[in-house]
Amino acid sequence: MAKLDTNEKSMPEGAEEPGRRDFMVVATYAMMGLGAASVAWPLIDQLNPAADTLALANIEVDISKIAVGQSITVKWRGKPVFIRHRTTDEIARANATDLMDLRDPQMDKARAEKPEYLVLVGVCTHLGCVPLGQKTGEVKGDYDGWFCPCHGSHYDTSGRIRKGPAPTNLEVPPYDFLSDTVIRIG
Amino acid sequence: MSANQFKSPVVRWIDHRLPVFSMLHHTAHDYPTPKNLNYMWNFGSLAGLSLAIMIVTGIVLAMSYTAHVDYAFSSVERIMRDVNHGWMIRYIHMNTASFFFIVVYLHMFRGLYYGSYKAPRELLWILGVVIFLLMMATAFMGYVLPWGQMSFWGATVITNLFSAIPYVGESIVTLLWGGFSVDNATLNRFFSLHYLMPFIIAGVVVLHIVALHRFGSNNPIGIDTRGPQDTISFHPYYTIKDVFGIAVFLLLLAVVVFFFPNAMGHPDNYIPANAMQTPAHIVPEWYFLPFYAILRAVPDKLGGVLLMFGAIAVLFILPWLDKSPVRSARFRPLFRIFFWIFFVNAIALGYLGGKPAEGIYVILSRVATAWYFIHFLIILPILSTFETTKPLPKSIAEPVLGGFSSTPKQAYAAPRRS
């Protein structure tokens, strides 16, 4: 567009003319940019989860079979979800913890809808490994919750980070109790 | 153009070491172009745009497409219903394929009319015919991917063309299929090649442009440019004209994509492929119809296949069939008449290719097929010796500026803006 000065030379009364020309050039580029952006959006947005993927985004789980002190792991959105039926001792210890001792302070009440059942996304908040502690006999870490073997993060009986490199507590997924024995995650 | 002409020091630094900016500047900026090009010269840039749209939308489709006989059809339906904007991306891909052929056919007819295939542009023309062949192969294999009834039976019929070759035909067909019928192996290799070939086309397009820039564009009066008074710089004059063409093209494409997305397709391709039942009336995509008509016009398997490929082969030798030194049809009164007869005949072949192969349609197909070859093999060589051509203007500047010789500067300044 800079080359339009050819015209300026042959246009003695020039001053006002190039202004008008510049406006048209800028307007043209602006419209082309707008057009390109509005075409780019669908091409990028198609990378997001499709409608059928979103439709699978919630699951229902029967929790009546989990004995006190036991945990189950279910798959939700391609990730493990831990459901632990906690013992009264575990609940008591989670409640007794001083918030000042926590890296990511959060009350146990805020993390479990019913204190007996703790529902967590089983993905370490450090770099995404699955922590140990679900099966009997697995290491549960220094705080009797979960232990991530990848880089050594320890979580307590409320799934809160206590020691190691992970920055935040294990995430609590959105869930509801559909009845006393069935929860819907997602 | 030397590197220090660029304002930005970064650009200058890079260009000194890697002269991409000089090359671009040379190709798309100060490239001297005949000043009398008409709108028929817009179709090259439109073809390039079409190829770009095909590659971008195709790569996106491939992210959600599954090349397996059990999943291909439903993966395309999933693109239509579930993938975000998938319906639009697929409709753009489908319809741009058709628009691509419209644009390329017009581009080719432009070459035929203005004699752009003549010396020194023979290789430029031949590279174009190579691109055309590659496009047909790409589109054919793309049409197989959704694995509908037309996909399956189109693939079956077209691959079976090769069985006409004596002795080795059957083995070649088995080789193409990777089995004993069009099946999963066929679908997989077609997907692989369908992804590859557009990039090969892009490579040949680069050669096409290199050949074009060797002697520059031909023009509506078909005489050589004789210096700066005959040319203007590509930018901004032809860039803005190309952008205008692109705007019109995109507008038409949008109308079809959003309001008539299946107008150029065939409803049977929304029925999943069934190897046990052929649809009552199978037709290829519209852009293959003229060649399909030639195939069916001949009552002999090998003969039909040979003539069909021959219809494209004559395009390769066209520069040596038409030896008239005058390029543009404007100065060839007889050629001009025959050009339009050829044009109507080509459309007629397309129409006949879409009709059932029976009764009057067969006879008409034969006449039209014969004429196609008569035009190239008999009329053009005869015309080049016997036709009396009209006197050619002395230069491009002469007819454009009404005879008075001018400097380029006056030429720009002539139309005053209001």
Ligand code: HEM
């Ligand atoms: C010269 C360029 C191209 C042409 C002429 C072309 C042509 C076609 C055609 C005619 C179809 C069938 C459309 C339908 O009925 O659904 C198709 C489908 C397809 N093409 Fe292409 N294509 C080109 C480039 C590409 C590229 C570069 C890719 C990927 C890298 C691609 C990927 C696909 C896929 C995945 C399908 C199947 C999905 C569908 O049916 O919509 N295409 N193509």
Ligand code: FES
């Ligand atoms: S991923 Fe768990 S500690 Fe690093």
